[in-house]
Structures are given as C-alpha cells and as structure tokens.
Amino acid sequence: MKEEKWNEIKQFYMNSFGISPELVDLLADNDILVMCVSGSSNATISRNLDIEIESINTIILTILDFTGWKYDMGINPLSIYNDLAFVNNKGGYPLFKEFDAVITKKDPSIGEKDRKTMFRVCKLYDSISSRLDKEWV
Numbered sequence: 158m159k160e161e162k163w164n165e166i167k168q169f170y171m172n173s174f175g176i177s178p179e180l181v182d183l184l185a186d187n188d189i190l191v192m193c194v195s196g197s198s199n200a201t202i203s204r205n206l207d208i209e210i211e212s213i214n215t216i217i218l219t220i221l222d223f224t225g226w227k228y229d230m231g232i233n234p235l236s237i238y239n240d241l242a243f244v245n246n247k248g249g250y251p252l253f254k255e256f257d258a259v260i261t262k263k264d265p266s267i268g269e270k271d272r273k274t275m276f277r278v279c280k281l282y283d284s285i286s287s288r289l290d291k292e293w294v
Contacts, residue, residue: 164178166181167181167182174294176292176293176294177292180288180289180292180293183220183285183288183289184289184293186216186220187285187289188206189202189206189208189213189216189217190216190217190220190221190282190285191235191282192205192206193217193221193223193225193226193278194221194234194235194275194278194279194282195233195234195235195236196226196229196230196231196232196233196234196235196275197226197229197230198225198226198227198228198229199213199214199217199224199225199226199227201229202225213225220285221278221281221282222281223274223277223278230264230267230275231263231264232260232263232264232267234260234275234276234278234279235279235282237256237259237260237263238252238256238275238276238279238280238283239279239283241255241256241259242283252276253276256272256275256276256279257269257272257273257276260272260275
C-alpha cells in the first residue's frame with residue numbers, strides 16, 4: 158500500500174506540474190543524500206531522520222552508487238567541494254587536485270580511495286542539486 162500511495166503522489170506531480178517521477182524521488186531523498194555527502198554515516202543518517210538503515214543503504218547505493226560511510230567523517234566533504242568550486246570557479250581534475258590536497262591537510266588519515274569517493278559523490282550530488290534547482294516547480 159505504501160508504494161502504491163507513493164506512485165500516486167509521483168503521478169500527481171507529473172500530471173499537475175510536469176515533474177518527472179525520478180525528480181520527485183530525488184527531492185524526497187535529498188536530506189539523506191546531503192547528509193551522506195556531508196560525511197555522515199548511514200547509521201547517523203538513519204538515527205537522525207528516523208528512517209530504517211536498510212532504506213538508507215538502498216537509497217545511497219541506488220543514487221550515489223556508493224555503500225555510504227561506516228563512520229561519521231571528521232570533515233564535511235560537500236562544504237569543502239562547494240567552497241573550492243565557488244571560490245576558484247573550477248571543475249574536473251583541477252578541482253579534484255585542490256579537493257584532494259585540502260582533505261589530506263584537514264585529515265591525513267583519510268586514504269586516497271576515500272578521498273576519490275568523497276569527490277565523486279560530491280560531484281554527483283552537485284549535479285543532482287543543480288537539477289533540482291532547475292527543474293523543480
């Protein structure tokens with residue numbers, strides 16, 4: 158019944174405003190995505206938003222192609238990404254090099270694989286956020 162009701166809601170937005178069902182899903186999951194790319198663990202997201210951990214895991218994996226953080230990060234990757242992108246008006250590899258250097262300086266214990274993942278999910282979330290800003294009513 159729950160999924161049926163959600164599909165009705167998405168259909169309403171499609172019929173009334175021309176908003177794609179995918180966009181409605183992205184907006185509904187936005188708080189989860191923001192917390193994830195900001196460095197919150199799946200357990201923290203689940204606890205703070207009072208959503209089952211299995212749902213959090215599924216949403217993050219489906220949208221960000223990432224299993225999520227096991228522990229809360231001591232930094233906010235999204236904030237760093239946004240600051241660097243805005244101040245330097247850069248993207249792609251030049252932004253990654255700066256992002257990587259800032260993360261390494263702030264927390265040298267974060268490995269290269271995690272830094273690459275942070276950058277990738279921040280870049281992906283940035284495109285989702287831009288899409289929501291442009292296409293939402």
